[in-house]
Amino acid sequence: MTEIIKLQPACSQCNLQELCLPIGLSEAELSLVDSLVDERRKIARGEAIFRSGDRFTAIYAVKLGFFKTEVLSEDGRHQVTSFYMPGEVLGMDGISAETHHCDAIALEDSEVCLIPFHELETISVKVPTMQRHLHRVMSREIVRDQGMMMMLGAMRAEERVIAFLLNLSQRYAARGYAAADFNLRMTREEIGSYLGLKLETVSRTFSHLQEEGLLQVEKKHIRLMDAAILKKMLSQEGIGR
Amino acid sequence: MTEIIKLQPACSQCNLQELCLPIGLSEAELSLVDSLVDERRKIARGEAIFRSGDRFTAIYAVKLGFFKTEVLSEDGRHQVTSFYMPGEVLGMDGISAETHHCDAIALEDSEVCLIPFHELETISVKVPTMQRHLHRVMSREIVRDQGMMMMLGAMRAEERVIAFLLNLSQRYAARGYAAADFNLRMTREEIGSYLGLKLETVSRTFSHLQEEGLLQVEKKHIRLMDAAILKKMLSQEGIGR
DNA sequence: ATGCCAAGTTGATCAAGGTCAACAACCAAG
């Protein structure tokens, strides 16, 4: 069950600071941020932070755990649009209409820092660095989505899977985890949905890359045997579809 | 050739105001915006406002004409990520890294209003309404991209084409043009790239929808014969791929 | 243990859409 704890989140102490906050805030500015982020929330595996249609009030920084966001269309179809790991910020889809447009669901027991958005806007007015940072975070999401569109529109199945794994790898590395050896937090079906493929195709592609000796897969555990070659396969591979 | 004219753009007078600016700015606030947007720029068909790698300095409101943005990956592949019509704002991909990540190219002789971004941030601090609006515009882009990902990942060719046409139709309607009768500004190839399809598939799908009596296509001229049915085809159609 | 369910793998088959090619229509330039 989702549970709310009023633990002083203290951004000023958080080891994710550099990922989630601007670099180079003054002491005074940092303490303003501390006062802003006043609530940490535990989300159990399978629970949602928010769902499509919920009123938008805050954005969320992942403190611990793993999330997916997914959109659903009128007919039953749904699609995973993103995965989020610690230090990443989610919920910005809600700003435009004061309503969320997707579900944000925990893939494992997780914790998020709740950032009330209107207060954030208020503080932005006083701390231009904060405003700049917010704009960058939003813009980064736009750029990321463009890359995603590129992937969905122009890459073949194997390339998508490779791009996905390399992206995960790079994000783990940025957090100080092993770049070539990690556990997937999501199912084959969720990966497939994210990549615009069926789960069988994801599974087959894993197996195939393993036969080639580029990958070792054992259930959710992935080991990249040669990231350099994988990268090359992305940029060289056929002029695509 | 691209040409710069210092014509008083006067947002306060512009008929696109409601699309491009927040509704409900005070007189005083509007005149602040007028002072911000101090340059209008003509872009000839085929020319770029900016290209990938260009330093980011401003965002652009389309005043007149039609644009596409496209990203290109290391290997030659490129993909159209968006089309923009009057009243829409482009260039926000550049904020995150102070560098543009795509090319913005005019599909016909066009005019844009140049909005220096750092000045915009400065004014946002003084005019909270402006800040709110900026955030909404950026967030709307995020939501739009999510819808695009949904389309690319979960829809079949015919559905994508229908969704594309209905989206255009709705945007024309919002601008006071006929919703069911308009001219495409882009080639079949550009549509295909945007939709993750080949130009032949776009062409065939047009022909097919025409045979069904749902569409009339003559070169670039499109007439939607029954938007209601088309909409229904989107939401009902098979549980998809 | 036992049974059940969700998650994953693998194979056989099929269809959507990509590829290749021919051709038509329509400019714009000479």
Next chain:
DNA sequence: CTTGGTTGTTGACCTTGATCAACTTGGCAT
């Protein structure tokens, strides 16, 4: 008026990845 280049249409064929189905494994509840 002719020529060449761009854009669009249509057909024949082929490839990729979806679909359907059988089977395995592991976790959890009884």
